[in-house]
C-alpha cells in the first residue's frame with residue numbers, strides 16, 4: 292500500500308487533507324489545508340466565526356466536494372468510510388425527522404449502523420431515557436442536542452466528528468457528553484470536534500488545531516499553543532496615583548487593562564516588562580506572572596494574524 296502514493300499521507304492516517312481548498316463564490320472557506328489525524332487522538336478544531344471549521348468538517352464527511360486537493364478518510368474517499376459505518380457525526384443543524392419519537396429515531400440509527408450498540412444503552416448514555424417517548428419536534432434545544440449526540444454514538448465508530456456539540460447543553464449534559472467521548476477515545480477512537488468553548492478544548496483535546504480564514508494557524512497540544520502565543524500575563528495592584536499612560540508605554544505589551552488599583556498586562560517578554568515596571572519607580576503589590584490560558588492564547592494568535600493580513604492587504 293505505502294509506496295504507491297507520492298503524498299505525505301500515511302496508510303495509518305484516520306483523516307488526511309492534502310492542500311484542500313473550498314470556496315463559496317468569492318469566499319475562500321478552506322484555503323490549501325493540509326493535515327492528518329491519527330488513531331486515538333482527540334482533536335479540537337478552533338477558529339473565529341467564519342474560519343472554515345464547519346466547511347472543513349463537511350469536506351471530511353463528504354457532504355461537500357473539495358474544489359481542489361484530496362480528502363481521505365481511512366485511506367479512501369469520505370463517503371466510503373461513512374458507508375462502512377466507521378464515522379459517526381454530530382452536526383450543528385439539520386432537522387431531525389419530525390413525526391417520530393426519540394426512541395424510534397435512536398432505534399432506527401442503531402438498526403442502520405453496522406456495529407450498533409443497544410438502543411436502550413444509547414438513550415441512557417445520552418441522558419434521554421426520560422424523554423424517549425417524546426416526539427422529536429417537541430424538544431428543547433438542549434434536548435435536541437442530546438438526541439444528536441445519541442445518533443452520533445448509535446454504534447461503534449472509528450472516527451467521531453462533532454460540530455459544536457455542546458452548544459445549548461446544560462452543565463450535566465456537557466459532563467455526560469465529554470465522559471462518553473473520553474471513553475470512546477480511550478477505546479482507541481479518534482474524536483474531532485469544533486468548538487467555541489476553549490476551556491473544553493483545553494480540558495479534553497490532546498491536540499488543538501487553530502483555523503483562521505481557512506488556513507491552519509497552529510497545530511499542537513494546548514500547552515504548545517499557549518507557548519506559541521508567546522505572551523504571558525502580568526498582574527499587580529498599585530497604590531497611589533496611577534499613571535496609566537506610563538503603564539501602557541511599558542515595553543513588550545500586547546494588551547493592557549487598568550481597573551481600579553488592579554493592572555492586568557499581557558507581555559511578549561514578561562521579564563523585561565516587569566523590569567521596566569520597577570524602573571518607573573513603582574512598587575507593584577501581589578505581582579503575578581503566569582502563562583496565558585488557551586482562550587487568551589487563541590485571541591493573541593488570531594488577532595496577530597488578523598493584523599498581519601491587514602498589513603498585507605493595505
Ligand SMILES: Nc1ncnc2c1ncn2[C@@H]1O[C@H](COP(=O)(O)OP(=O)(O)OP(=O)(O)O)[C@@H](O)[C@H]1O
Nearest residue numbers: 315318319320338339340341342343344345346347
Ligand atoms: N453555503 C455557503 N454559501 C456561501 N458561503 C458560505 C457557505 N457556508 C459557509 N460560507 C462562508 O464560508 C466561510 C467559512 O464558513 P464556516 O461555516 O465553515 O466557518 P466556521 O468556522 O464553521 O464558522 P462559525 O464559527 O461561525 O460556525 C464563511 O465566510 C461563511 O460565510
